[in-house]
Amino acid sequence: MTWTSRHHLSVPTVLVLLLGALFGLADAHPAVAATSTSITVDGASxxxxxxxxxxxxxxxxxxxxxxxxxxxxxxxxxxxxxxxxxxxxxxxxxxxxxxxxxxxxxxxxxxxxxxxxxxxxxxxxxxxxxxxxxxxxxxxxxxxxxxxxxxxxxxxxxxxxxxxxxxxxxxxxxxxxxxxxxxxxxxxxxxxxxxxxxxxxxxxxxxxxxxxxxxxxxxxxxxxxxxxxxxxxxxxxxxxxxxxxxxxxxxxxxxxxxxxxxxxxxxxxxxxxxxxxxxxxxxxxxxxxxxxxxxxxxxxxxxxxxxxxxxxxxxxxxxxxxxxxxxxxxxxxxxxxxxxxxxxxxxxxxxxxxxxxATGYLGGSRGNGSYVSYAAPDRGSWSTVLETMDATASQTVSLSVAGGLPGGTLHVWSTDLSSPGTATPRMVRGADLTATNGTYQLTLAPGRVYTVTTTTGQGAGSATSPQRSRLALPYADSFAGYGAGQEATYFSTMNGAFEAASCGGGRSGSCLRQMAQTTPIRWTGESSTQPYTLMGDLSWSDYTVSSDVLLENSGSAAEILGRVTTQTKNNGGLNAYHLRLSDTGAWSLLKSDGSWTWTTLAGGTVSAPGKGTWHNLALTFQGTSITARIDGTTVGTVTDGSYGGGQIGLGTAGYYPVQYSNLSITPGTAVDLSGTYKLVNARSGMLLDAFGGATADGTPIIQWSANGGANQQWTLARNSAGYYTITGLASGKVLDVPNATTSPGTQLKLWTANGDANQQWLVAPAANGTYTIEARSNGYKAEVVGASTSQGAAVDQWPTNGGGNQQWQLVKVG
The missing domain is CATH 3.20.20.80 (Glycosidases)
Known part of the structure; x- marks a missing residue:
């Protein structure tokens, strides 16, 4: 799926919502007649x-x-x-x-x-x-x-x-x-x-x-x-x-x-x-x-x-x-x-x-919601689950019990799903129901799930998460300590099977080995099916990744990958750089893209590594400069800014065994982006803008054509964890994920600085000199809704999709 299949608000709708948020316009729902539903929960049903x-x-x-x-x-x-x-x-x-x-x-x-x-x-x-x-x-x-x-x-x-x-x-x-x-x-x-x-x-x-x-x-x-x-x-x-x-x-x-x-x-x-x-x-x-x-x-x-x-x-x-x-x-x-x-x-x-x-639609209409009833085989317990997702007004339910099912006090639990832009709710217990003349009455609010039950023992867990952080560099893994068949920490295999196995080439202990030796019966239809495995933080930008590799077969080749950004749906492509070495000594520095189109950036020949011996591959990224090394010798340096940062990976050029050992990732020269900028969306060319120049808490963030206003200028300041606060020059308020919600599509707003994670942003290089802006509170990216190019379109948060609407150019002010 892409953003086009997941965003549902048109630009005019977004503008209406913006106006409503600013000026308190009422939601013009038509009046709805009260609905009442009678349900007999019958154990003989x-x-x-x-x-x-x-x-x-x-x-x-x-x-x-x-x-x-x-x-x-x-x-x-x-x-x-x-x-x-x-x-x-x-x-x-x-x-x-x-x-x-x-x-x-x-x-x-x-x-x-x-x-x-x-x-x-x-x-x-x-x-x-x-x-x-x-x-x-x-x-x-x-x-x-x-x-x-x-x-x-x-x-x-x-x-x-x-x-x-x-x-x-x-x-x-x-x-x-x-x-x-x-x-x-x-x-x-x-x-x-x-x-x-x-x-x-x-x-x-x-x-x-x-x-x-x-x-x-x-x-x-x-x-x-x-x-x-x-x-x-x-x-x-x-x-x-x-x-x-x-x-x-x-x-x-x-x-x-x-x-x-x-x-x-x-x-x-x-x-x-x-x-x-x-x-x-x-x-x-x-x-x-x-x-x-x-x-x-x-x-x-x-x-x-x-x-x-x-x-x-x-x-x-x-x-x-x-x-x-x-x-x-x-x-x-x-x-x-x-x-x-x-x-x-x-x-x-x-x-x-x-x-x-005791199962059907409330008031006989899908628009009111639905209900389903269940009973234990011995009819000693029962529950009715009711949902009012599409209801626009409160309604009442009358329940009675028959067919040998127990009555007495009934318990009610509910979850409010009506406001996706707010903090995530948990299931909560409501007031118990008692019968009047054999009937229980319950009022149902819109946008909720309710359960009426004779059972007990329910609850909503209370454990909470620690704060998000970056995966720090340097990082190293020898792969020596894993048991046979294990995957290496943080590595996620995309094709093939990368598992711990005994090392070859006279090296003791375990190495990581690509185990699949025949092209699998595939489910996806990608055009390039070579095995590879990925790991790391997407915000990594300037670094050196190196690994020892051993080729077991003639006609084989090993790869290390760097600046891995977006993989398209069902492995349809991968934005990444690859350093590949074959058993004949042929090497190449390659770039792949989101449709598995390959570009050779450099190539040549070194002494043939052959089979069963260890060699080292290394890639260094600094800005737009990429340097390839084999066994410590620089074999090529190129300039390419297609991918500004991303993960690392290990791979092969086909389905055969290759071994890896002594992975190392060391940081390059860090860049501090602190300063005042205009933030220009890479797709639309419009600027990050505080709506109407307003400075109040809750002011919506939109995109707008350049107008020279201070409401289109933002000061970035980095903290010790590597995250930035982004402060509006006109307002002194910061870019904020409202209520720290984890709902994609929530529009960003201005808010008074409080230092919380929903006001901290990871600003990481993306492509061709642009950056992504990622909320620390949930990992979502700041983007223009629906990749719109219209003036006034909302800037919201959305999962990573690699689109230009999630990329921003930082234009220095002054």
């Missing part, structure tokens, strides 16, 4: 069995950085995800069966890089499942493949090799004390009926009779239609799973299955849904959880992804339940989606029954 609410780790690399978080914050995040009565309390965890290939934002490690060599400790999904199970022993696990190692079926996914591979993966799960309740085929690819039938036979034959088969994990319900006329396929499939049945990147107001799907009598799932920002996606998730059952009789909702624990230069970097992209600082943000989910999970359990007669 028909209804399907509830399977749970879950989320996905995989598809891919979205959980990678969580593995390297400090123990205290790591445990807090895991509690928010899995601990009952604390946060999201997830009931299903679906993980990727690794295939060493990019599957959205990274490559998940395979257990079998080469045929016959199985490592049941490869990757971090086992660790995640173990942590989830330790917190909630009742959690259900599901597995699904996005890609596969290239040796499988000689490149054919739907093969006996793949069935054998999945059986081996289930065996690894068993070694880790994990039982896989659900297993799928190939994510979002056309199904193969015979293969599903053979997989089901293999599960039965290998003793996995309790593992249910999910098909087809694609868009739509075509597999259900096929099952209606194919008895063998129908017998093999236990769960019919569809992706995004509520619409992809939509408000999820309607969630449909199909007549054929319902007619199969099989369990129906929204087996992948979401792809929404952890903050602003919460209302859509609240709708989908309820409406998936109301509209389509789907008994599970599975959110993609579980957590946004990936680097900010990757697509979907803010999607999930929690954002956790700084393992070195331990900083994280619990998103509203966590509480949107908790309103169901903390009050139900898989195996409960939906109560169809």
């Amino acid at each position: 028909p209804g399907r069995t509830f399977d749970g609410i879950g989320a996905i780790s995989g598809g891919g690399g979205n959980t990678r950085l969580l593995r390297d978080y400090p123990a205290a914050q790591q445990s807090q995040i895991l509690d928010y995800l899995f601990k009952p009565g604390y946060g999201a309390d997830l009931q299903i965890l679906k993980v990727e069966v690794g295939g060493d290939t990019n599957s959205t934002d990274g490559a998940e490690a395979s257990i079998e890089h080469t045929r016959g060599t199985i490592d049941c400790n490869a990757g971090y999904e086992w660790w995640l499942m173990e942590q989830a199970q330790a917190r909630n022993p009742a959690i259900k696990f599901a597995g699904l493949s996005w890609g596969a190692p290239g040796w499988i079926g000689n490149g054919s996914f739907y093969s006996q090799d793949m069935i054998d591979y999945l059986v081996s993966w289930l065996g690894c799960a068993k070694q880790h004390g994990l039982s896989i309740s659900y297993l799928g085929g190939w994510n979002e690819r056309d199904y193969n009926a015979t293969w599903y039938e053979n997989l089901k036979s293999a599960l039965t034959g290998n003793g996995y009779t309790s593992t249910k088969l999910v098909a087809g994990d694609n868009f739509g319900w075509s597999v259900a239609t096929a099952m209606r006329s194919d008895s063998k396929l129908n017998a093999a499939v236990d769960v019919v799973g569809s992706h995004y049945p509520c619409g992809y990147l939509s408000a999820m107001t309607t969630c449909s299955s199909s007549a054929d799907a319902i007619a199969t009598g099989k369990t129906l799932w929204a087996s992948e849904n979401g792809s929404e920002d952890a903050e602003t996606g919460a209302p859509a998730v609240a709708r989908a959880i309820n409406r998936g059952y109301i509209d389509g009789r789907m008994t599970a909702y599975v959110n993609w992804p579980v957590v946004a624990s990936l680097y900010q230069n990757l697509e979907f970097s803010s999607d999930g339940l929690i954002t956790a992209n700084q393992p070195w600082s331990g900083a994280y943000t619990v998103g509203r989606t966590t509480w949107s989910i908790a309103q169901t999970t903390q009050f139900t359990s898989p195996g409960w029954k939906y109560l169809d007669t």
Whole structure:
């Protein structure tokens, strides 16, 4: 996705909002008649069995950085995800069966890089499942493949090799004390009926009779239609799973299955849904959880992804339940989606029954919201979840109880999702309800999720995050201390598999080794598929990165990467510089871009390194100067300003083994940008402007044509942590993220200086002499909304997208 698919406000709308903010214009909603809904929660009602609410780790690399978080914050995040009565309390965890290939934002490690060599400790999904199970022993696990190692079926996914591979993966799960309740085929690819039938036979034959088969994990319900006329396929499939049945990147107001799907009598799932920002996606998730059952009789909702624990230069970097992209600082943000989910999970359990007669739309209209009721199998407990995401006025609900369900005092919990620009809410307990003449009355405000329940034990966790910080230089890692199969700290693999292994070339201990030796069966369609792994802080600019490398095969080449900025969607390209050395001695200094177009900046030949010997590669960046060194000798110096800063990486030019050791990153000469500037947007050419020259707290920030005013001049002052305050020359007020909100799209404002993180900004080189301006409080960039070139367009905060609307030229004043 790009900014064009995520920004919803037109420029005229932004201007209206600006005027309203400044002059207090009333929101002109038409008068709405009061709505009243009567609900009888009847334990004798028909209804399907509830399977749970879950989320996905995989598809891919979205959980990678969580593995390297400090123990205290790591445990807090895991509690928010899995601990009952604390946060999201997830009931299903679906993980990727690794295939060493990019599957959205990274490559998940395979257990079998080469045929016959199985490592049941490869990757971090086992660790995640173990942590989830330790917190909630009742959690259900599901597995699904996005890609596969290239040796499988000689490149054919739907093969006996793949069935054998999945059986081996289930065996690894068993070694880790994990039982896989659900297993799928190939994510979002056309199904193969015979293969599903053979997989089901293999599960039965290998003793996995309790593992249910999910098909087809694609868009739509075509597999259900096929099952209606194919008895063998129908017998093999236990769960019919569809992706995004509520619409992809939509408000999820309607969630449909199909007549054929319902007619199969099989369990129906929204087996992948979401792809929404952890903050602003919460209302859509609240709708989908309820409406998936109301509209389509789907008994599970599975959110993609579980957590946004990936680097900010990757697509979907803010999607999930929690954002956790700084393992070195331990900083994280619990998103509203966590509480949107908790309103169901903390009050139900898989195996409960939906109560169809107490499920529907408030007042009979989607616009008022929806409600879904659940009861325990013994009818000893029940809960009703109500959402009013689209309501524009308060409404009342009258509840009564029948069919052997308990009455007495009812408990009420709610989450306010109505104001995404404010600080993130948590689920809160309201006043208990008591019956009058057998009826309970509850008033529902707009934009909220409510749960009325007989259950107890709920809560909202109170752990808080430390402050964000930069990853300090110098940084070094010998790779010598890792156990076999481990990934190196802070490294996130995009293609291939970079894992610790015994060193070659006479060097003792462990090195990092690229393990995948055959081009994988891919899920993404990128044009350049060479293996590489990334790490580091996007604000790094002037530095030297070096690593020892060893080539194992003839015809191979090793790379180090520097100033890595944005990777486009599904690994469609990478903005980076590469120093490449082949076994013949040929070397090249390359630049890649967002569409995998390669430019050779320099090249030549050194003495052939051959195989099995160690050599050192180094890249130095200082301003627009780039110097390449091999074994300490300078082989080339070029001038290029395409990328002003970014991460480092290690890579190969193909799928073969290469070893790495003694990584070192040392800082260059630091540049202090303190001074007074005009901030010019790289896309529009307009200036950062305090609206109308106002100086009051809360003045909106916009872009405007140059007018020479002091409201378009800003003083930058750097603190000891390397962050800047940006102070308006006219107002003396500072650039501020209102309420320290983590909601993307929130307009920036002026505010009196208080020294908080939401008034501190990381100003880092971007491209061709421009800079990005990143909020310390959440890592979002200051940008012009929607990449608008119109005068008066709002300047808001948004996740990193590499666009010119997030790049600013600093023009010195005086």
